[in-house]
Amino acid sequence: MPFLDWVNKNQAQEASREVPYHLLKQEAVYGDSAENLLIQGDNLLALKALIPFYAGRVKCIFIDPPYNTQSAFTHYDDKLEHSQWLSMMYPRLVLLRELLAEDGSIWVTIDDNEAHYLKVLMDEVFGRKNFIANMVWQKRTSRENRAAVGSAHDHILVYAKVTAVNWKEFRNTLPARETGFKNPDNDPSGEWRAIPFTAQGYRKNQMYEIDTPSGKVVTPPRGRCWGATEQSLNQLISEGRVYFGKSGDAQPTIKKYKGEESGLVPMTWWTAEEFGDNTAAKREILELFENDDTPFGTPKPENLIERILHIASNSGDVILDSFLGSATTAAVAHKTGRRYIGIEMGDHARTHCIPRLQKVIEGEQGGISQAVNWQGGGGFRFCTLGEAAFDEHGRINVAVKFATLAAYVWHFETGEPSQQTFDQPLLGIHNGTAYYLLYNGILGDRRPASGNVLTHAVLQAINDIFPHAGRKVIYGETTRLGAARLAAENITFKQIPYDVKMR
Numbered sequence: 043m044p045f046l047d048w049v050n051k052n053q054a055q056e057a058s059r060e061v062p063y064h065l066l067k068q069e070a071v072y073g074d075s076a077e078n079l080l081i082q083g084d085n086l087l088a089l090k091a092l093i094p095f096y097a098g099r100v101k102c103i104f105i106d107p108p109y110n111t112q113s114a115f116t117h118y119d120d121k122l123e124h125s126q127w128l129s130m131m132y133p134r135l136v137l138l139r140e141l142l143a144e145d146g147s148i149w150v151t152i153d154d155n156e157a158h159y160l161k162v163l164m165d166e167v168f169g170r171k172n173f174i175a176n177m178v179w180q181k182r183t184s185r186e187n188r189a190a191v192g193s194a195h196d197h198i199l200v201y202a203k204v205t206a207v208n209w210k211e212f213r214n215t216l217p218a219r220e221t222g223f224k225n226p227d228n229d230p231s232g233e234w235r236a237i238p239f240t241a242q243g244y245r246k247n248q249m250y251e252i253d254t255p256s257g258k259v260v261t262p263p264r265g266r267c268w269g270a271t272e273q274s275l276n277q278l279i280s281e282g283r284v285y286f287g288k289s290g291d292a293q294p295t296i297k298k299y300k301g302e303e304s305g306l307v308p309m310t311w312w313t314a315e316e317f318g319d320n321t322a323a324k325r326e327i328l329e330l331f332e333n334d335d336t337p338f339g340t341p342k343p344e345n346l347i348e349r350i351l352h353i354a355s356n357s358g359d360v361i362l363d364s365f366l367g368s369a370t371t372a373a374v375a376h377k378t379g380r381r382y383i384g385i386e387m388g389d390h391a392r393t394h395c396i397p398r399l400q401k402v403i404e405g406e407q408g409g410i411s412q413a414v415n416w417q418g419g420g421g422f423r424f425c426t427l428g429e430a431a432f433d434e435h436g437r438i439n440v441a442v443k444f445a446t447l448a449a450y451v452w453h454f455e456t457g458e459p460s461q462q463t464f465d466q467p468l469l470g471i472h473n474g475t476a477y478y479l480l481y482n483g484i485l486g487d488r489r490p491a492s493g494n495v496l497t498h499a500v501l502q503a504i505n506d507i508f509p510h511a512g513r514k515v516i517y518g519e520t521t522r523l524g525a526a527r528l529a530a531e532n533i534t535f536k537q538i539p540y541d542v543k544m545r
């Protein structure tokens with residue numbers, strides 16, 4: 043497969059492997075629940091900090107990164123040299139892929155400045171077979187008179203963790219339409235919509251003549267065949283489902299009654315009328331912050347994000363936006379019962395995101411609120427990036443608590459996200475192996491070195507309190523047990539910090 047190359051690509055690739063783990067520092071909790079997360083900080087570090095806890099757990103990632111339009115917006119700069127922009131995106135996409143669930147998908151808005159390079163970059167990171175679609179979203183309906191050619195659409199590149207063929211079973215269809223139903227023939231079954239009874243191409247058993255009620259004989263239009271065999275058509279006629287027009291002499295159409303239509307398969311053509319546009323998004327922001335002198339300049343409309351989350355996720359799923367801007371994704375996820383993580387580097391994380399989400403908790407009625415019957419409630423945690431968890435020699439920062447190191451160790455050993463509460467030496471059992479961590483005196487002061495050293499007494503305590511018949515992996519400061527005893531007990535001992543291998 044051909045790959046995109048650019049100046050310093052090697053460093054960008056290295057950056058994705060070398061990002062240090064940082065701790066997340068909780069600053070405040072808003073509302074009555076802390077399950078949602080707003081992080082202020084550079085998303086490269088923030089995404090890495092999330093890996094031990096959220097790897098493979100995020101159902102839908104939506105990002106709206108700076109498009110590299112060479113503009114300086116009020117709240118952020120959008121002016122990188124082309125290679126630098128690619129180097130900025132690459133390691134972030136690698137980390138985002140790691141966070142994506144097996145049934146998850148990532149949606150990225152972009153315009154013509156970088157769209158075609160981003161497509162090739164994402165092919166490399168997510169796989170060409172994992173490319174789902176390039177949605178064409180009509181972002182403006184008015185003409186840009188100063189431009190040579192006015193830009194009226196953005197691209198939304200969509201990739202899944204699985205291949206496109208397999209992702210079909212994970213995505214939701216859009217609600218069937220409620221308009222366009224009539225009853226010109228007073229059908230006792232009620233209003234209906236006409237579906238054309240033709241199909242593209244030539245199929246021999248769908249190329250017959252049809253006698254219409256008026257006596258006129260009709261044949262398929264040029265280049266097309268009928269929508270089904272003659273036998274199927276006769277069945278539909280006997281059910282009263284075929285309409286030949288007012289005068290009974292037109293080509294047949296099939297009646298679909300109200301409520302009968304199944305969900306609509308999403309298409310790549312996203313109109314402003316159906317999905318909202320930039321003007322709608324700006325109006326939403328102005329209504330939310332009436333007295334704001336510096337309204338956020340490049341928001342997305344809530345409707346657009348709602349459609350994406352509807353297709354790609356269900357209530358309760360985890361949503362991630364690592365270029366959060368004015369928190370549109372978080373607000374929509376909140377109102378539609380998803381859990382979310384939003385990351386924003388700028389000060390507007392505090393000046394715009396927090397107040398917007400507080401208003402959502404209070405039940406604000408802008409954006410999609412009325413359509414989804416939003417009444418308020420819920421909450422979120424606000425965090426900033428804390429110190430690095432490990433220094434350059436791999437030594438553990440003293441600020442790292444037992445539960446945090448446990449999460450890293452568990453994820454490193456099992457590849458699974460750390461969702462359990464870590465408050466005892468036994469972290470869990472995975473594929474028949476029990477993992478233990480002796481750190482920060484988790485066994486209490488009664489034991490040597492506060493229980494951080496694997497002695498005969500500590501092993502006895504472990505066997506008494508957390509017995510496990512199979513293989514054991516035990517992390518500790520050191521061990522006083524000899525190789526023979528460790529082997530007899532089926533223990534693999536790993537020394538902190540040297541064996542805590544953080545990528």
Ligand SMILES: C[S@@+](CC[C@H](N)C(=O)[O-])C[C@H]1O[C@@H](n2cnc3c(N)ncnc32)[C@H](O)[C@@H]1O
Nearest residue numbers: 084085106118341342365367368370386387388
């Ligand atoms: C186009 S805006 C997103 C707008 C958002 N979709 C909305 O509806 O408001 C891009 C955002 O990404 C943020 N950003 C850029 N680089 C970042 C980084 N490295 N880490 C975190 N945020 C970043 C910018 O500060 C800006 O707010």
